[in-house]
Amino acid sequence: MAKKLSGKLDVVFLSRISPTKNLHFALAQLKGLHGEIAFDLYGPLEDKAYWSQCRTAISQMPDNIKVTYCGEVQPDM
Secondary structure, three states: OOOOOOEEEEEEEEEEEEHOOOOOHHHHHOOOOEEEEEEEEEEEEHHOOOOOOOOHHHHOOOOOEEEEOOOOOOOOO
């Protein structure tokens, strides 16, 4: 298990990218945080207009917050 480093937060969002899942709200909450934050997004882009709004929010993040869209995750069957 990885050790928690003070001042650093790694977050994973694993869900469909749609208004129902409220990614835009999560992004807004990150904006005011201090410290080094990595926010990795995984999931299908269900709503292109909503994803555009989220991308705008991502582009306005301060330098201490890195948001990365990592694509879809396929179920392992």
